[in-house]
Amino acid sequence: xxxxxxxxxxxxVADNAPAGREATxxxxxxxxxxxxxxxxxxxxxxxxxxxxxxxxxxAHEAPATPRELADFxxxxxxxxxxxxxxxxxxxxxxxxxxxxxxxxxxxxxxxMAELQRALAGAEDVRLVxxxxxxxxxxxxxxxxxxxxxxxxxxxxxxLTGEKAELYRLIEASFLSRSRELETLIPGGFANLDHLFLVxxxxxxxxxxxxxxxxxxxxxxxxxxxxxxxxxxx
Amino acid sequence: xxxxxxxxxxxxxLLMTAGCGRAPAPASATAAPDAAGTRSFEARGVxxxxxxxxxxxxxxxxxxxxxxxxxxxxxxxxxxxELAEVSVGDEITFRLHATADTHWIDxxxxxxxxxxxxxxxTPLFVPEETPELKPGDPxxxxxxxxxxxxxVRLSDFRGRAVAFTFFFTRCPLPDYCPRMNAHxxxxxxxxxxxxxxxxxxxxxxxxxxxxxxQPAVLARYARAYRGDNPDRWxxxxxxxxxxxxxxxxxxxxxxxxxxxxxxxxxxxxxxxxGRIFRQFDGNAWTxxELAEALVAAARESGAPGDxxxxxxx
Numbered sequence: 001x002x003x004x005x006x007x008x009x010x011x012x013v014a015d016n017a018p019a020g021r022e023a024t025x026x027x028x029x030x031x032x033x034x035x036x037x038x039x040x041x042x043x044x045x046x047x048x049x050x051x052x053x054x055x056x057x058x059a060h061e062a063p064a065t066p067r068e069l070a071d072f073x074x075x076x077x078x079x080x081x082x083x084x085x086x087x088x089x090x091x092x093x094x095x096x097x098x099x100x101x102x103x104x105x106x107x108x109x110x111x112m113a114e115l116q117r118a119l120a121g122a123e124d125v126r127l128v129x130x131x132x133x134x135x136x137x138x139x140x141x142x143x144x145x146x147x148x149x150x151x152x153x154x155x156x157x158x159l160t161g162e163k164a165e166l167y168r169l170i171e172a173s174f175l176s177r178s179r180e181l182e183t184l185i186p187g188g189f190a191n192l193d194h195l196f197l198v199x200x201x202x203x204x205x206x207x208x209x210x211x212x213x214x215x216x217x218x219x220x221x222x223x224x225x226x227x228x229x230x231x232x233x
Numbered sequence: 234x235x236x237x238x239x240x241x242x243x244x245x246x247l248l249m250t251a252g253c254g255r256a257p258a259p260a261s262a263t264a265a266p267d268a269a270g271t272r273s274f275e276a277r278g279v280x281x282x283x284x285x286x287x288x289x290x291x292x293x294x295x296x297x298x299x300x301x302x303x304x305x306x307x308x309x310x311x312x313x314x315e316l317a318e319v320s321v322g323d324e325i326t327f328r329l330h331a332t333a334d335t336h337w338i339d340x341x342x343x344x345x346x347x348x349x350x351x352x353x354x355t356p357l358f359v360p361e362e363t364p365e366l367k368p369g370d371p372x373x374x375x376x377x378x379x380x381x382x383x384x385v386r387l388s389d390f391r392g393r394a395v396a397f398t399f400f401f402t403r404c405p406l407p408d409y410c411p412r413m414n415a416h417x418x419x420x421x422x423x424x425x426x427x428x429x430x431x432x433x434x435x436x437x438x439x440x441x442x443x444x445x446x447q448p449a450v451l452a453r454y455a456r457a458y459r460g461d462n463p464d465r466w467x468x469x470x471x472x473x474x475x476x477x478x479x480x481x482x483x484x485x486x487x488x489x490x491x492x493x494x495x496x497x498x499x500x501x502x503x504x505x506x507g508r509i510f511r512q513f514d515g516n517a518w519t520x521x522e523l524a525e526a527l528v529a530a531a532r533e534s535g536a537p538g539d540x541x542x543x544x545x546x
């Protein structure tokens with residue numbers, strides 16, 4: 001357990017309060033202050049929050065020329081052999097994991113679980129999680145892990161296989177890697193916490209920071225744009 | 234109660250004059266909701282990312298009792314000016330305010346530079362570029378510092394079957410390092426109590442946290458698993474340079490994270506000649522399986538020309 005903070009800041013309630021002024025307020029003035037102040041504040045907070053949200057840039061810009069999802073031969077957690085052909089024609093949301101992860105990367109799996117809930121009934125989307133530690137993450141281990149996130153076997157796939165094959169797919173389609181990063185990020189893959197959106201033609205269209213609070217909202221919005229794009233005449 | 238209306242009014246006057254661009258002074262630092270239904274919490278964490286407009290920050294915060302466990306979150310910052318002097322890697326204290334539908338932080342104070350983050354930016358080691366070993370392959374010799382403060386090498390155990398695994402003493406997850414060491418304990422008990430078991434075997438638990446797991450720390454930790462009987466079970470720590478050679482060959486993954494490590498589990502059984510006899514990946518194996526592997530490996534002969542030096546340790 002981390003040590004408790006030695007110097008917790010004490011509430012600085014009265015620092016900026018105009019001294020003496022509040023003592024002269026009647027109860028009625030006080031209530032009026034409460035009402036007007038509260039309304040103003042609520043409005044301002046809402047506006048501020050909304051504009052801040054509107055202004056915040058996308059988590060990650062789309063690459064100028066989208067990469068193709070490389071072909072692959074891997075195993076799903078069910079033990080079934082899977083290739084790129086099995087995903088053809090669907091939008092994909094791709095994430096990366098290793099089940100030995102103890103802390104922050106669990107948040108990425110939480111995002112995927114949120115997406116699965118938000119996309120209930122969407123037959124045109126498949127969630128795909130690729131392990132970077134395949135010797136540990138056998139189909140059986142991935143199946144146990146997937147159950148913890150209530151992953152639907154038909155909609156959220158967990159892929160493992162030969163490490164060389166997995167790493168080739170990840171490097172060719174999604175992330176760069178370096179040995180210098182290997183004790184900092186699993187596999188040495190920069191941005192391993194990112195989620196990727198792949199369109200129905202197999203082009204990797206956009207990446208999103210998986211730890212960001214608004215990742216799910218942004219992915220759903222981007223997915224909607226891609227649907228409109230492919231439906232346009 | 235005189236103070237509460239005083240505080241509330243003071244806070245509201247402040248809000249009215251300054252709008253909401255400034256942090257409203259909270260009435261309380263406890264989780265009890267104030268008049269507007271806002272709950273406020275004191276928190277502490279390390280800044281991981283700051284948005285360009287400073288209106289959000291990704292913070293790896295400690296547990297916020299009564300609200301949230303330790304985690305990494307993107308949080309709304311009420312007053313971007315409060316982040317003017319704060320940079321990524323700084324340790325901060327702050328207040329988190331939550332209403333039914335939104336949250337924000339304020340009262341941000343820089344309290345230091347987080348050593349964990351500074352350390353996390355430096356690789357523990359850079360693994361050699363080399364293929365993974367397969368069963369039958371010899372493991373290159375490696376030297377560790379044992380719980381007595383003495384160097385110990387894998388080659389010291391030629392002539393014995395060796396089971397070794399990797400851990401760190403501060404490992405908090407019950408199904409990781411503690412499970413490995415508990416499995417070693419149980420497997421050793423099986424071997425010691427089996428009348429027909431060979432006696433040329435050795436257990437070795439290797440910490441990858443040599444900076445913290447000094448010999449005295451290892452000795453104390455070992456006692457918890459081994460009791461007073463150290464027979465054929467040694468604890469040691471590997472220097473980063475040693476890990477750089479071993480980790481890629483054994484597919485061992487060690488990731489610096491939040492002052493500790495995330496890591497996978499690799500348990501290796503060597504035959505008396507120092508060749509890989511069997512590897513156990515992950516934690517879904519049993520002490521009986523490990524004991525069986527040791528028995529089978531111990532009966533393998535050492536390679537021709539291999540001096541079976543059974544050193545006493």
